[in-house]
Amino acid sequence: MGNCLxxxxxxxxxxxxxxxxxxxxxxxxxxGIPPTPGLGPDHRNPKKTYKGKPEVxxxxxxxxxxQYLVQEFERQLWPxxxxxxxxxxxxFWLAQFDEGQFAASVQHKDLKSTLRQLEExxxxxxxxxxxxxxxxxxxxxxxxxxxxxxxxxTKCRRHKYHMxxxxxxxxxxxxxxxxxxxxxxxxxxxxxxxxxPVVIKPAESGGTDGVYMxxxxxxxxxxxxxxxxxxxxxxxxxxxxxxxxxxxxxxxIVNTVSYGGEHVISGILVYQKRKDPATKSITxxxxxxxxxxxxxxxxxxxYTFRCLNALGIRHGAAHSEIxxxxxxxxxxxxxxxxxxxxGPKITELAxxxxxxxxxxxxxxxxxxVFKAILKQNYRYVLKKFSFETGLLNFGPxxxxxxxxxxxxxxxxxxxxxxxxxxxxxxxxxxxxxxxTVAGVITQVFPTLEQCLADIAQIRKWExxxxxxxxxxxxxxxxxxxxxxxxxxxxxxxxxxxxxxxxQLSPKPSFLPAGEVGELKLHLDSMEDLPEATI
Numbered sequence: 001m002g003n004c005l006x007x008x009x010x011x012x013x014x015x016x017x018x019x020x021x022x023x024x025x026x027x028x029x030x031x032g033i034p035p036t037p038g039l040g041p042d043h044r045n046p047k048k049t050y051k052g053k054p055e056v057x058x059x060x061x062x063x064x065x066x067q068y069l070v071q072e073f074e075r076q077l078w079p080x081x082x083x084x085x086x087x088x089x090x091x092f093w094l095a096q097f098d099e100g101q102f103a104a105s106v107q108h109k110d111l112k113s114t115l116r117q118l119e120e121x122x123x124x125x126x127x128x129x130x131x132x133x134x135x136x137x138x139x140x141x142x143x144x145x146x147x148x149x150x151x152x153x154t155k156c157r158r159h160k161y162h163m164x165x166x167x168x169x170x171x172x173x174x175x176x177x178x179x180x181x182x183x184x185x186x187x188x189x190x191x192x193x194x195x196x197p198v199v200i201k202p203a204e205s206g207g208t209d210g211v212y213m214x215x216x217x218x219x220x221x222x223x224x225x226x227x228x229x230x231x232x233x234x235x236x237x238x239x240x241x242x243x244x245x246x247x248x249x250x251x252x253i254v255n256t257v258s259y260g261g262e263h264v265i266s267g268i269l270v271y272q273k274r275k276d277p278a279t280k281s282i283t284x285x286x287x288x289x290x291x292x293x294x295x296x297x298x299x300x301x302x303y304t305f306r307c308l309n310a311l312g313i314r315h316g317a318a319h320s321e322i323x324x325x326x327x328x329x330x331x332x333x334x335x336x337x338x339x340x341x342x343g344p345k346i347t348e349l350a351x352x353x354x355x356x357x358x359x360x361x362x363x364x365x366x367x368x369v370f371k372a373i374l375k376q377n378y379r380y381v382l383k384k385f386s387f388e389t390g391l392l393n394f395g396p397x398x399x400x401x402x403x404x405x406x407x408x409x410x411x412x413x414x415x416x417x418x419x420x421x422x423x424x425x426x427x428x429x430x431x432x433x434x435x436t437v438a439g440v441i442t443q444v445f446p447t448l449e450q451c452l453a454d455i456a457q458i459r460k461w462e463x464x465x466x467x468x469x470x471x472x473x474x475x476x477x478x479x480x481x482x483x484x485x486x487x488x489x490x491x492x493x494x495x496x497x498x499x500x501x502x503q504l505s506p507k508p509s510f511l512p513a514g515e516v517g518e519l520k521l522h523l524d525s526m527e528d529l530p531e532a533t534i
Contacts, residue, residue, distance in 0.1 A: 050122035056081050056103055057363060058118065058126040060137040061089075063096045064340045066129020068356040070101050078364055079103040081121060083114065085136040090233040093132060111139055118144075125363035127316065128337045132234045134158055138336075147260075149336060153312045157336045160203045161242050163311065164331075170310035173303070173330045176245040179203065183224050186243050187217055195245065200224065203242045205232035213246065213282070247323035247330055252296075253287070254304045254320045255339050255347065255355055259362045259370050261314040263305055264378040266355040267339070267347045268297050284434050286455060289350040289386040292379040296324060301379070303329040311336075317359050319343070342388070342442065349416075349444045350386040385448045389455055391420065391439035392431040392462060398469030400428045404439065405466070412454040414445035428469060438467065 048055040060083045062070050073080055082102040087094065099105045104121075108114045114136075123144055128137040135158050141148030149157065156166035167174035178189040190198055200223040201211040209232055212223035223241075230238050253269040268290045274283040290297060304320050311334060319339045321332040338344055338355050348354030353369070361369040373380070391404070404420045420439035422428045429436045441458070443451050 053120065053122040054079065054103070055124050056121045058083055058123050058137075058140065059129045059133075060108075060126065060140070061085050061093065061131075061133030062101070062129035063093045063132075064130045065338045065342070065344050065356070066133075067096070068344045068354065069127065069129055069338070069359060072354075072356050072360045073364075074101070076360060076364070078360075081106060081118065081123075083108055083133075083136065083140075085133050086235045088231075088235040089132055090235070093130070093233070108136060111143060114140070115143055127359065127363060130340065131335050131337055134336050147315050149315055150312055157311050157313065157334065158204065160201070160333050163333060164244075167307060167310050167331060170306075172306050172310050173328060175247065175330060175332070178243050179240050180243065181224075181228055181240045183221055186220055186224070186241075189243065190220070197246045199244045199246055200227070200241050201244075202227065202230075202232045202236070202238045203240065204236045205234050205238075209233045210238065247325055247332065249323045249325040251332070252290075252300055252322045252324060252329075253339065254300050254322060255343065256304065256308065256313075256318045256320070257355060257358045257362060257370065258308060258313055258315055258318065259367045261309075262374060262378075263308055264358070264370060264373045265292065265301060265304075266317075266353070266358055266380055267343075267351065268292065268300060282433065283392065283431055284390055284437065285392065286387050286389040288451075289346065289382065291382050300324070300329055303331075307331050307334060315362070317355055346386050346388065346442065346444075347380075350382060350384050351380040352383050353380065384444050384446050385414075385451050387414075387441075387443040387451050387455065389441040389443060389458065390431070390437040391441065391458075393428055393436075393438050393467055393469075394431060394462065395465070395467070396469065397427070397429045397472065399472055400424050400426055400467065401470045402468040408461070409441060409458065412443075412457060414443040414451045414454045415441055416444050417442035427472060428467060 056079050057073055058081045059066060059069060059073075062080075062082050070080065070082075080102050081104045082097065082099070083106045084094070084097060085108050087107060097105075104117070106114055106117050118140075123140075123146065126137050126140045126144065126146055126148065128134045135154050138149050138151040138154045138157075140146075142151035153166075156162045161177065161179040164174045164177055176193070178186060180186050180189070186200075190196075197213045197215045198220070199211065200214055200220065202209065210227045210230065212219070212227070214220045214223055220243075227238050228241055232238055251271045251273070253267070253271075254265065255267040255269075256263050256265055258264075269287050270290055271287050272285045274285055300322060304322065307320065308318060313334070313336055316336060317338040318334055318336055320334040322329050323332055338359065339347070344354040344356040348357065358370060358373075361367060400422050401424065403424055404422070406418045406420060409415055409418050418439065418441050422438050428438055431437055443454060445451050445454075
């Protein structure tokens with residue numbers, strides 16, 4: 001499961017995670033929010049049996065968008081066993097685990113002991129709920145002889161360096177890269193082709209965790225100093241860092257579900273970003289759900305299917321991030337799991353069928369819906385236009401003096417949800433990247449024109465002074481991790497301010513107040529967010 005901390009550091013992390021879970025539970029209780037809804041204890045008691053053993057579905061790390069998976073299995077009256085792959089993950093992962101949703105819960109220590117705890121059940125399917133669970137889920141499917149991807153090739157689906165090398169080996173367009181813990185070696189690699197910027201990031205983390213765009217040697221040295229040896233948000237120590245060419249172009253998401261080596265498309269989305277050379281920043285503005293057909297979509301689908309085949313993704317969900325460059329599409333990375341955070345729900349709202357519903361279909365319903373879509377040109381039907389749109393502060397930074405006018409935003413016709421990430425009294429930075437947006441708006445509407453008009457109105461309000469800020473009395477919180485320390489995404493402070501991705505308004509947020517944290521914004525992460533991560 002990667003390089004994990006042991007000894008005193010691991011003990012400290014476990015104590016922090018336990019404290020965080022207790023704080024979040026207390027905050028939910030104080031806010032009057034009931035436990036995660038389910039179908040009650042009768043549902044959690046398995047009814048179906050096979051040779052005397054109750055039939056169950058196993059979900060590994062049911063975090064982030066994995067909660068939609070849990071809810072859909074509950075809706076279809078399937079009991080589940082929840083497996084946690086590691087107790088050394090960042091707190092924002094572990095705090096989402098609710099034992100009350102499962103017939104049994106397992107804290108994984110080694111494969112043998114986990115299989116022993118599953119012996120009392122007839123396991124019919126094993127699925128990863130989020131990125132950290134991919135590796136163990138594939139190990140379990142292999143050990144239990146269930147449909148899944150070959151665990152012998154897991155590394156090329158989980159490790160970003162090996163992923164690109166596998167694509168290259170299979171003659172599929174891949175990113176130029178190196179993988180090293182030596183700054184001089186990295187700089188020597190860059191000098192061979194002499195192009196800036198380069199991107200430095202962990203090979204087994206998610207979303208924007210530890211991702212740096214480096215424009216010169218000083219940037220490279222700084223990024224390596226800050227991230228090498230750090231425990232990333234997926235519970236893996238960055239013993240080396242991945243250095244890749246910067247891909248210039250528009251970034252797309254292609255979400256798929258595979259069954260028996262065949263693939264269907266559940267959604268294609270595109271990021272709109274604002275690039276600022278002066279601040280060396282790329283600001284995410286929104287993510288739009290696209291029509292299933294078009295010149296670019298056709299190229300993306302053909303290329304994505306080649307990548308899935310090369311990486312051995314034959315069964316289950318995949319979330320692929322692809323850059324459309326001057327010489328065609330190029331994979332940034334693929335996760336062998338669903339789009340994170342609100343991704344499956346947005347897909348359901350836009351197309352009528354969420355990725356989570358399609359995944360449950362292939363797991364327990366003999367792929368009835370999957371096969372029907374496969375016959376219909378393997379693509380979804382776009383019923384409504386959908387966006388995830390950021391709240392952006394392009395003015396001076398400061399302390400938020402008045403609440404963000406959420407109701408004003410909600411009055412716009414296409415807006416169905418608003419999740420602000422900065423509260424009164426907290427620091428609001430100038431928006432310059434994914435980590436510094438002030439919140440996320442979910443839009444769904446039958447016409448594209450209304451969605452775009454509402455975005456334009458929001459930007460107009462922001463330009464007119466939508467955020468009431470006061471000058472900070474002290475220096476703003478540091479936005480980067482200290483050298484050799486845990487990543488800020490692994491801290492309770494970050495988790496406490498991370499929006500709950502699967503909780504839609506008007507339910508109140510149960511997040512306790514605190515310092516402003518980072519927000520990862522891929523309709524996963526809008527990676528994840530974690531990576532997200534929406």
